[in-house]
Amino acid sequence: MAEETNGTGVIHSTAAELAAAIANGETTSVAVTQAHLDQIEAVDGTINAFLYVDAERALEQAAIIDHRIAGGEQLGPLAGVPLALKDILAYRGAPTTCGSKILEGWIPPYDATVTKRLLDADIVILGKTNLDEFAMGSSTENSAYGPTRNPWDTSRIPGGSGGGSAAALAAFEAPLAIGTDTGGSIRQPASVTGTVGVKPTYGGTSRYGVVAMASSLDQPGPCARNVLDAALLHQVIAGHDPYDSTSIDAPVPPVVEAARSGDVSGMKIGVVKELGGEGYAPGVEQRFREGLEILAAQGAEIVEVSCPHFTYALGAYYLIMPSEVSSNLAKFDAMRFGLRVGDDGSRSAEQVMALTREAGFGAEVKRRIMIGTYALSSGYYDAYYGSAQKVRTLISRDFAGAFEQADVLVSPSTPVTAFPLGEKVDDPLAMYMNDLCTIPSNLAGNASASFPVGLAPEDGLPVGFQVMAPPLADDRLYRVGAALERTLVDRWGGPLLSQIKEIAR
Ligand code: GLN
Secondary structure, eight states: OOGGGGGGGGGSSSSSHHHHHHTTTSSSSHHHHHHHHHHHHHHHHHOOOOEEEHHHHHHEEEEEEEEHHHOOOOOTTTTTOOEEEETOOOOOOOSSTTTGGGGGTOOOSOOOOHHHHHHHOOEEEEEEEEEEEGGGSEEEEEEEETTBHHHHHHHOOSSSHHHHHHHHHHHTTTTTEEEEEETTHHHHHHHHHHOOOOOOOOTSBTTBBOOOOTTTTTEEEESSSHHHHHHHHHHHHHHHOTTTTOOSOOOOOHHHHHHHHHHTTOOOOEETTTTTTTSSHHHHHHHHHHHHHHHOOOOOOOOOOOOOGGGHHHHHHHHEEEEEEHHHGGGGGSSSSSOSSSOOOOOOOOHHHHHHHHHHOOHHHHHHHHHHHHSSTTTIIIIHHHHHHHHHHHHHHHHHHHHHHHHHEEEEEESSOOOTTTTTOOOOOHHHHGGGTTTHHHHOOOEEEEEEEEEETHHHHOOEEEEEEOOHHHHHHHHHHHHHHHHHHHHHHHHHHGGGGOOOO
């Protein structure tokens, strides 16, 4: 990357290249951080990926890293590289809004475990990225701070809820980002922006300090522009955390080795019959099939598997998730965090609480709190929440059966490419359909990822290839991702994102 370290070239480098150039003194973390801050300054007025940029703290952190490297210290494999953090993870001293008015002004006094691990790995945090309010949505249009735009076409959605993190990558505002995935919020934004997004095995990364949406589904994970960078980031943030009771006490799967190897020979790849066909865009299906051909050409065996209960996954998710949402969001009571409305001495605490929740939550959040409260109410608990949990078990059994026939399962990541802003925002059911392919892995807790597989011929927009692996076999995702990337980058003559048009300012 020698000729790339100055000028705008630096922002097109991979995280691994940047870290190597910083480590060997070819450039500095301050220079790399500044180049990304300049890009944010130049394009984020259009993209709106960031809710908060902490230039001062980022440059201070970078200067300390440069000083340590100059002093001969050997730092980690991503030391000095900047990152964009989804605004649902606590970062001490920085506002954390979750895209909601109700948390306006709240500044966490502590770091999430993921944040702490980033800082301990000397990764530079540029700021906090936009998201659908409390991570509820598929387009970032539910953010109280305005939507993020897709860098491929700024009239379109960047996916959600982690649209800010994905757009920051695609707009070259950051080479690395963190997302959270409850029903697809890492993978669907990755899919529609031509980036890589990984939802680790549930319990593989810590939820401590991640503001809870649906605790049995939420999982933070790495977002990047290529497979190796995602694996390097995965390695940094994953692993057991005593502060999270659902954290798994097991070694981190060998994700970096898998990303470097990309060997899929002899691997059995199961195409999920139920995740395709009617409702899938022709270009999505075409690129997905090409992905299968690439894997077959590298010695993988392609088989078809059936997961009959996946058809009910969306329905089960939209009962379980709101139930957990209604309970998790009860803590926003105007007393403990952020916004407080109507506290002029004339009202009771209950009235202030009601006024604050009325003013502080957006329509989608209120909708889910109401659905969840209803699904958990005593007369309906068995009919709704109870039945949904039974379906969840059936979906886990489908996965277990399919993983007996195949090492990984695959499907398109999303049925369609990025749709225009405003198209589905008033139609919750149409919006929910975006997560058809991603939700089963959240319900079952297995590892899952989206990798770019090309542009749909009909609209020139990115298509994602989803890979699902058994719990704690996250390394298989990277093996398949690297195998695809190797052939595709050759075919495209460079990374997919090198085909993106310059962003109009
Ligand atoms: N789009 C899904 C939803 O609205 C997933 C959200 C997520 O993964 N955080 O619930």
